[in-house]
Amino acid sequence: AALNAYLKNLQSAIPSSFSRPEAKAYWINLYNAKTLDIVLERYPVASIKNINLGGGGLFGSGPWSAKVMNVEGRDLSLDDIEHAILRPLFNDPMVHYALNCASYSCPNLSTSAFTAINTPRLMRANASAYVNHPRGVSVVGPAVRASKIYSWYSADFGGRSKLKSHWLKFASPELTAAISAAQTLSFDYDWRLNDV
Secondary structure (H helix, E strand, O other): OHHHHHHHHHHOOOHHHOOHHHHHHHHHHHHHHHHHHHHHHHOOOOEHHHOOOOOOHHHOOOOOOOOOEEEOOEEEOHHHHHHHHHHHHHOOHHHHHOOOOOEOOOOOOOOOOOOOOOHHHHHHHHHHHHHOOOOOEEEEOOEEEEEOHHHHOHHHHOOHHHHHHHHHOOOOHHHHHHHHHOOEEEEEOOOEEOOO
């Protein structure tokens, strides 16, 4: 009930009147809250990809391209928020650390709502936690094994050649040394629901 009330409140807002920092926080919060809502409506489910609402978008199956929200009279999907609003309008790769797709391999879901003031801090904290966790970045021998988020959206991070320098901004000293010495990259993703 609290989540439904929160979503109703978010969808009644006028984000076109917000400042850029307010709008970024708003769209992140709406995306994350609606993702939770979609999963909870169908829980238990093994993976969000098993929830078919009429379009999977980039991933072939799942709820991402279904029009499940209405903001300022416009029907929107999760894909619309991520790929037509947040990524192109804000041009900030850090949003990938703010959005949570309910899968184990996603960055952490923040326990606080994003605001105009705390969004940069929360994104940095999530980036550090993610890069330093094996589901984000790990090194085995000469190879970096990283989340497919970095492969799917490598252009947002400046291209594959810039991924190491991005990770090094957040990596622990031990991981920094391993990343610096690594020679190859591979990517994978665990779509299990992140209640595991």
